[in-house]
Amino acid sequence: MASFPPKFKVLVDKEVCTGCLKCTLQCPFDVHIYDKEGFKASGKDKDERKNFIVRNQENCVACQRCVFTCPVKCIQIEVRPPTYNPHPVWTDAVRRDLKTQSDTGGVLLAAMGNEQPYPSYFDRLVIDACQVTNPSIDPLREPMELRTYLGRKPEKLEFEDNGTSLKTQLAKNLKLETPIMIAHMSYGAISLNAHKSLANAAAEQGTFMGTGEGGLHKDLYHLADSIIVQVASGRFAVHEEYLKTGAAVEIKIGQGAKPGIGGHLPGRKITEPISKTRMIPVGSDALSPAPHHDIYSIEDLSRLIYAIKEATRYKKPVFVKIAAVNNSAPIATGIIRAGADAVVLDGFTAGTGAAPQVIRNNLGIPIEAAIASVDQRLRDEGIRHWGSIIASGSMRSSGDVAKAIALGADAVYIGTASLISLGCTVCKQCFTGKCAWGIATQDPNLTKRLDPEVGARRVSNLIGAWSHELQEILGALGLNSLESLRGNRDRLRGVGLSQTELDVLDVLPAGR
Amino acid sequence: MCGLGGFINKDGKKVDGTAITTMGGMMEARYDERGGGFAAYGIYPNHSDQYALHLLFDDERAREATEEYLKDRVNIVKDECIPTASVKEIAPVHVPWRYFIDVPEDFEAVEADFLVDTVMKINGSIPGAFVISSGKNMGVFKATGLPRNVAALFKISDYKAYAWSVHGRFPTNTQGWWGGAHPFNILDWSVVHNGEISSYGTNKRYLEMHGYECKLRTDTEVVAYLFDLLVRKHGLSAEVACSIMSPPFWKNIDRSDKREYYEALRMTYAPAMLNGPFAIIVNNKDSMIAFNDRIKLRPLIAAELGETTFVASEEAAIREIEPELDRVWAPRAGSPVIARLNNAGGK
The missing domain is CATH 3.30.70.20 (Alpha-Beta Plaits)
Incomplete structure (x- = not known):
């Protein structure tokens, strides 16, 4: 029963x-x-x-x-x-969880992002617009630039030959035609067809897709110029060619949906092709430890960053991803000083295929606060140009993207939104491997439901649509380039936020 | 909307403030009485080696506090009230004062930085005191009033300069007050601006990271500080500084044979790009630079007569003082007008 x-x-x-x-x-x-x-x-x-x-x-x-x-x-x-007989404390959800846990004696598993009704700061921030004195710009008639470079920039440029030729050598950056990238979701957690769809969409839109920690299937190597390869604590699929193939390398320390927790891909999802890509035996559980077993401090992280840079001959930017937590600001400056070309901040509403529910619902901080504090801290230390800030975790619309950028992010990752574009309905069963839409599953009868050509077109449409909307927002702000919105908190106002929250986000209340 | 104008004689020949006042007066449809001002170069030949600090004081206490502060830091060679006439249209809410100062020998190597820091400290921490200019052999004169009344107030016609600029303000973002009138200045950089810097927040936070404090409650300030940072501190030419602040579009860069050059500029100096509608005239002791936003949303006309280069919001303002010109043109968006003294460093 x-x-x-x-x-x-x-x-x-x-x-x-x-x-x-x-x-x-x-x-x-x-x-x-x-x-x-x-x-x-x-x-x-x-x-x-x-x-x-x-x-x-x-x-x-x-x-x-x-x-x-x-x-x-x-x-x-x-x-x-x-x-159930209604009760404000012992809600239906609480009672269900307690009964499920009593049935199994196990940790409750959950998929997709945090479900607790925490307030969203994005929903309490509004964007400015031009009226009269600074004319708005029509993106259909005027150029409207979204191009973004991720990576280390010099503090200043030096020239020779009387100022005509460049002397300063710039570090390798990633060039994005839109500041929207596709988040790291591993091949294994999601199907090859899903990976193909996302990679092709990224290539078409001039942006990038993250591999997640499951490596890159050989069939996708031809798209590697649009792919950021991940190195996570399990080190699955990491080999020299993999590192050298991607456009950039991302070290995952933590993720917003489960800060401080590793990953677990059950053996039944480790099919033949996944086993080959991940370089582990068929049917074996893929367990990623909570920490990297060679990183117990910032100096250890620096070693890994430079080991990867050496292995890739300094031709690939190296990013480091952390979950947004209380101390994100000093941690992020440490990461940038340790040699990373960008820090990825993953907010507490970020999605996942599987996480302990108690971790997902209770750990981490909102992405908005993390962006604001990290951006400010890097500026206070005078090193904002040393590395880029990439924000991720439940970006639901181009409005969220614009607000993240105005708070100080250089670019964003979208995960769940891109899956919804592919057909996901957020039924939260990713960890069962039974995804009816062929996305979070390896069952060939299910994965064939996702046509990668259709999928690529849909995700490309979504990113293209958000990019157009970003152009509309910039036009309304009287700006014709995204770099003039970046960190421009002056163009945001808070609605219904306490003074302390306004101070943290460094925005004025509406009306002021 | 605002009206702006300026000219420079490349031979360093000086004229008094009558012409620039006339130039400003021709554009009265473009502004109201909430802010007017002038910048003049070459006006203090007897103190040309000293920094001339122009200040506005709210009261005697602010002046005493500033003097105490300055005495500890610099050698005050001379100080005096800036001469004014009584003008019925402008209430004397501030006392204008000037100091001619030498930076102590210990700080000579970092003289300019030391002075910027001094200006920032006064503006940031002494209530009722504002430094409105801090260059050598130059000065800014500004107040809440029409430019012609401000000219009368400060007896502008008594000064002789080889480069002048004028601004009449129609404030729409920050309230009118003397310090908020243009030109804005740091060291010998002075800026007059028509338009709005919609990227202000981005520029301001970039400058803050480099030690500048934007305290004057208006967007134009960032332009002066950006020139100081890019040209003085980073050693870039005025041309490069303009292509950082008003850069070519990517679509043009991508097909340019200088793609790598412009890409590096835009990557490195993205937060220094000025966005929003603007026409700007920037002066320093050696040059006058005028430029527009990337899609030219504010008017700017340039002209030449002999060794003098003129710029203004309206051609009429130039023609009013020089009806016959060698050349008149409308600079394209992103193409700065840069006129330099033939003998750069001249007085």
């Missing part, structure tokens, strides 16, 4: 249903089950087959796969109204 009532109602319009059985083939969660034997035994007409589909409502995760694939659109999923 289940410990709690089903969360969703599966409603089927029997008048409309044709009994085609598509839902029974599409649902990976065993909600729609066809009782073939029963139907045969009944000797009934084919028209009656629809009455032999059993609906196991308790298995439903509201992924909507059946709803979208039903040829006659006769299925509807509804949230069941709360069934």
Whole structure:
């Protein structure tokens, strides 16, 4: 007996249903089950087959796969109204968690970002606009520049030959045509088709995709100029060619969804091609330790940064990713001083394929506060140009991107948004490996549902659309280049924030 | 909207303040009485080796505090009230004062930085005291009022200079006050500006990282500090500084044979780019530089007659003082007008 009532109602319009059985083939969660034997035994007409589909409502995760694939659109999923006697402290969600944990005795697993109702600072920041004195600019008629360079910049330039030729040698930077990159999601956590879609979209938009810590499948090496390869604590898939192939290397220390926690890809997801890419045996669990076992201090990190730089002949920028935590500002300056070309800040609402729920819901700080404090700290130390700031963690729209940049970020990563673009409905079952949309799964029957060409077009559309919207925002601000918005907190105002919060974000309240 | 104008005689020939006052007066439709000012170069030949600090004091206490502060830091060679006439349109809310100072020998190697620091300290920490200019053999005169009344107040026609600029202000972002009038100055850089620096927050925070404090409550200030940083501290030419502040578009850079050069400039100096509508005239002791924003959202006209180069918001302002000109042109967006003294360093 289940410990709690089903969360969703599966409603089927029997008048409309044709009994085609598509839902029974599409649902990976065993909600729609066809009782073939029963139907045969009944000797009934084919028209009656629809009455032999059993609906196991308790298995439903509201992924909507059946709803979208039903040829006659006769299925509807509804949230069941709360069934427990209401209580403000012991909410339904709390009671479900307690019962689940009592069933299994285990750590509760969760997927996607933090679900606690913390306030969003993005939602309490508004963007300025021009009226009269500084004319707004129409991006359809005037150039509007989003190009961004990530990496170390010199403090100043020196010239020779009477100022005509450049003497200063610039460090290798990544050139982005839009400040929106695709976040690190590993091949293993997501399917090869998903990786292909994202990599092609990044290449098409002149931006970059992160590999995550699962390495890069050989089929994607031809797109490596648009790919940032990751080195994480498990060191899966890390070899010389991998490092040299990517456009940049990112060392992952932590991630926003699970600060201080490693990763766990279950053995059943380690199929043959994943085993080859990750360089681990088929079927073995891929466990990433919480810390890197060769990094116990900032000086250890510096060694790894320079080991990678040596291995790549100083031709690849090296980024370091951390979860946004209380001490992000001094940690980030340490990272930049340790030699990193960019620091990636991952906020506490960042997504994941699997994390302990208690970690995901309770650890870390909002990305907005981390961007503001890291940017200011680097300036206070006079080293803002030494490295770039990349922000990630639940960027929901181009508005969030513009605000992140105005607070001080150079660029952002989008993860969940790009998956939603591919078809994800945020049903939060990534860790089950049963993704009905072919994204977070390695089951060949499921992964084939994602056509990488269609996927690439959709994600490219999304990034292109956000880029157009960023241009509109810049135009409204009277700016024709993104660099004039970067760190320009003057063009933000806070609504409904305390003075302390305004001070942290370094923005004025609306009306002032 | 504002009106601005200026001219420089490349031979260093000086004229009195009558012409520049006339030039400013021709553009009265462009501004109101909430801020006018002048910058003049070559006006203190007897003190040409000393820094001339022009200050505005709210009261006697501010002056005493400033004097105490300066005495500890520099050698005051001479100080006096800047001569003024009584003008009924301008209430004397500040006392204008000037100090001619020498920087102590110990600091000679870092003289300019020392002086910038001194100016920042006074403006940032002495209530009621504002340094409005701090160059050698030059000065800024400004107040809340029409340029012609400000000229009368400061007896501008009594000064003789080889380079002049004028500004009439129609303030739309910060309230009008004497210190907020143009020109803005640091060392011998002075700036007059028509428009709005929409990238102010980015520029300000970049300058703060380099030790500048933006305390004057207006956006134009950042232009003076950017010139000081780029040209004096980083040793870049005025041409390079202009292509940092008003750079070519990427689409032009990408097909330019100097792609690498411009890419390096934009990468390195991205936070120094000025964005928003502007026409700006910048002077220092050797030159006059005028330039526009990248899509020319503010008017700027240039002209030449013999060894004199003129710039202004309106051609009429130039024609009013010199009806016959050798050449008149509208500089393209991103193409600065740069006129240098033939004998740079001349007085």
